[in-house]
């Protein structure tokens with residue numbers, strides 16, 4: 001057991017810190033959270049800077065420890081988060097890197113790294129959420145293209161995306177539902193696509209419904225074999241449940257510090273119950289950070305993608321983060337009802353953490369079945 | 379950075395597990411319960427000979443020369459099998475009380491208004507004036523109560539006290555891991571409604587929650603053994619207490635009526651977990667300590 005970094009890693013950290021100190025003051029002001037085109041421009045501009053400084057592919061090519069350091073330092077410095085580039089950098093990109101052909105990698109990866117192309121994830125459907133394998137969006141082969149018809153939902157960033165990693169059913173007759181699914185890269189400007197934004201409970205339009213009416217997607221846009229898309233997808237999902245939330249743990253520890261300062265200022269710190277509640281939360285976030293380090297150590301040693309250990313992390317993290325905002329509401333009192341406070345909007349956003357990227361119930365199923373070996377159920 | 383156990387650490391853990399399972403398996407545990415809380419001096423000397431108490435003394439002084447991270451692994455194993463006795467106090471006294479390192483002398487300490495194993499110990503650290511015996515909730519931890527004047531402020535957490543708290547936390551983690559395993563194996567065997575109960579999601583999710591608590595506490599305890607940071611140690615004790623007590627309760631629930639019996643071991647884990655939670659930096663002070671670090 002060793003939590004210290006090698007000289008090389010410390011050097012990486014020092015160089016990154018130096019670069020961040022120089023780069024951050026030059027950033028444009030943060031865009032209005034409701035203005036998606038502005039958010040896209042901001043997020044892509046940041047990715048472009050990272051690219052030019054040589055940090056673009058840190059999510060893929062760097063060692064897991066370097067990646068951890070990168071996420072830790074950028075968050076500590078208050079740098080922008082991946083934002084609209086989440087799917088490109090953390091879902092579709094890694095999938096293409098792992099499963100795509102040389103031409104596909106050359107075609108799609110550099111624009112993601114440069115911050116030119118934004119991707120979205122078209123997996124969920126009205127009838128296929130937790131039970132993703134029941135998806136029904138149909139793709140029929142017609143010459144050198146698939147003709148796709150169906151509906152996707154909860155597609156984050158669909159409004160501003162250039163590409164969509166799309167799961168479609170190519171063989172409805174397959175003996176198992178998991179066979180018969182194919183992974184396609186769909187250009188979002190193809191004819192037949194209608195995007196209808198959905199308003200979240202926070203009032204913003206984070207995600208959308210995507211209607212597909214005979215959209216032609218070239219066969220060369222298929223990653224992996226026809227009907228093998230489920231396996232291809234699982235590569236992506238394990239990325240999603242692995243180290244994707246590292247920066248957010250660092251953010252939570254910072255937020256908790258801010259909350260303690262606010263509590264000392266407004267006198268709620270004198271309430272022992274509340275103070276102790278913040279203490280417990282702090283211990284939890286500290287331990288979550290250690291779990292991240294354990295997962296990263298495992299990934300670094302085995303070279304594999306983070307597996308079920310990510311579910312252990314996500315289960316507690318999403319719960320603790322929601323609890324952080326509940327505690328914040330107790331500190332803020334009446335101000336917690338003011339949408340003009342960041343805390344209030346963040347409290348609302350945090351309600352999605354136990355749903356998106358696999359609900360807590362599904363995560364518990366995964367932990368029980370894959371780690372503890374309890375019987376599989378529906 | 380590599381937070382995984384090293385080869386040597388895995389070997390150490392395996393060795394201790396073998397030793398304890400051989401020397402203090404289920405039968406020995408139940409025999410100890412039936413004996414009404416006598417301390418097994420032969421076992422104590424064997425632990426001493428195996429280096430349990432001298433683990434962190436330098437080799438020149440006849441110790442094993444290992445550190446807090448290794449001690450934490452060893453105490454996790456002790457917690458797994460519910461090894462009885464003032465293990466932490468004797469381990470902590472190994473450098474200062476003659477005979478403690480070898481397991482020839484049993485050392486206990488006054489802590490949080492309690493003295494475990496007072497009558498069985500050879501050396502008691504702390505003021506036992508006014509000590510009265512209690513009917514201890516844990517059949518394997520005899521307790522005395524000592525008056526704590528309300529006006530005296532809580533003791534500061536010096537380094538030794540913090541280390542003792544961390545080792546206690548490690549025992550809690552071991553217990554939490556064990557009750558998770560016990561619950562899971564029962565859930566895979568017991569059948570109701572024509573299927574094993576581990577196929578019911580309500581049961582599965584209890585078990586998943588147990589694993590999450592254990593892993594969180596384990597990561598916290600192991601990290602604290604490396605950083606020896608007072609705030610991190612307090613947090614680790616807090617989460618380990620939570621893991622051990624809540625897991626024992628969930629384990630009891632998974633066992634149904636069987637869980638409520640004297641015969642099942644679940645209650646032994648729960649009762650010991652309560653005792654450990656009450657000793658060595660209990661929740662209220664641990665939470666305050668972590669909060670003060672914010």
Ligand SMILES: Cc1cc2nc3c(=O)[nH]c(=O)nc-3n(C[C@H](O)[C@H](O)[C@H](O)COP(=O)(O)OP(=O)(O)OC[C@H]3O[C@@H](n4cnc5c(N)ncnc54)[C@H](O)[C@@H]3O)c2cc1C
Pocket residue numbers: 120121122123124125128129130131153154155156157206207352355356357358359360361362365378579
């Ligand atoms: C903010 C946000 C962003 C998202 N972004 C995207 C995106 O970009 N692309 C995309 O494809 N999807 C996205 N999603 C969709 C997300 O993956 C799904 O919402 C999620 O998988 C749950 O599916 P569902 O909403 O259909 O709920 P359901 O699956 O209908 O679940 C409803 C309830 O039933 C429970 N439940 C379901 N099955 C089981 C079971 N087997 N055992 C126990 N309980 C069960 C669930 O836990 C939940 O409580 C996003 C969701 C959110 C909230």
